[in-house]
Amino acid sequence: MKALIPAAGLGTRFLPATKAQPKEMLLVVDRPAIQYVVEEGLASAADEVVIINSREKKAIEDHFAPNPELVALLRERGKDAYADAVETVGNYPVSYVYQEEALGLGHAVRCAAEKTGAEPFYVLLGDVLVPGNGMLPAMQAVSDAHGGASVIAVMPVPDDEVSRFGVIAGAEVEPGVWKVSELVEKPAREDAPSNLAVFGRYLLSPRVMELLANVAPGVGGEIQLTDALDAVLAEEEMYALVVDPADGFDTGTVESWLETNNVLFQRKRG
Numbered sequence: 001m002k003a004l005i006p007a008a009g010l011g012t013r014f015l016p017a018t019k020a021q022p023k024e025m026l027l028v029v030d031r032p033a034i035q036y037v038v039e040e041g042l043a044s045a046a047d048e049v050v051i052i053n054s055r056e057k058k059a060i061e062d063h064f065a066p067n068p069e070l071v072a073l074l075r076e077r078g079k080d081a082y083a084d085a086v087e088t089v090g091n092y093p094v095s096y097v098y099q100e101e102a103l104g105l106g107h108a109v110r111c112a113a114e115k116t117g118a119e120p121f122y123v124l125l126g127d128v129l130v131p132g133n134g135m136l137p138a139m140q141a142v143s144d145a146h147g148g149a150s151v152i153a154v155m156p157v158p159d160d161e162v163s164r165f166g167v168i169a170g171a172e173v174e175p176g177v178w179k180v181s182e183l184v185e186k187p188a189r190e191d192a193p194s195n196l197a198v199f200g201r202y203l204l205s206p207r208v209m210e211l212l213a214n215v216a217p218g219v220g221g222e223i224q225l226t227d228a229l230d231a232v233l234a235e236e237e238m239y240a241l242v243v244d245p246a247d248g249f250d251t252g253t254v255e256s257w258l259e260t261n262n263v264l265f266q267r268k269r270g
């Protein structure tokens with residue numbers, strides 16, 4: 001089973017900082033943001049993390065590549081803790097596929113089709129951090145309890161903010177678990193079927209990958225993952241796990257990135 005991390009975006013909200021440095025490599029306390037996401041994927045049922053990368057973002061690949069020379073130098077200087085950190089990251093089972101054009105999240109996921117094969121797979125958005133690593137196992141448990149169904153993470157948002165997000169329609173079937181009947185992209189407040197917004201973590205059946213091959217470009221001329229999820233609802237059940245806002249962090253804007261750094265730094269200090 002694979003964990004897919006789309007990472008080919010331009011990071012325009014962080015320009016000019018991301019002109020020469022990938023957004024995914026911006027530091028969050030003591031490591032690049034994408035390292036949190038890779039480690040989350042490896043703490044799940046996944047046996048490999050697949051980063052869907054741009055060929056311009058070599059820094060991501062350099063970060064996860066072995067560097068025995070640096071490790072040896074650090075050990076010579078008595079900096080074993082740093083050497084251990086560099087060695088550990090260089091040995092993570094990470095591979096890469098490339099999104100040659102920025103054609104949307106659905107297109108990015110489809111770029112990894114040969115990696116996932118006929119297995120379920122995770123999708124982890126790279127600007128969402130879950131430092132506790134507990135969200136994917138909880139989603140897996142929901143999937144296992146419902147015959148291997150697709151599961152998405154959702155988080156409650158204020159009613160006056162639902163128009164900023166994709167939200168779910170459906171019914172709660174047990175505490176914290178909804179059976180999804182529809183995904184509604186950025187509804188008006190009065191039209192929103194719930195206040196549960198999709199939160200950047202997905203456990204998807206192989207059928208979703210198959211359907212992505214035939215999804216037509218949607219909003220902005222891009223291939224949307226949401227369109228494939230809508231299509232799979234006509235064939236398969238899908239569930240949503242309601243997650244605690246304290247368990248995850250959105251680093252997609254400068255403001256939220258700064259807030260995440262502050263919160264996680266305070267946690268690290270204890």
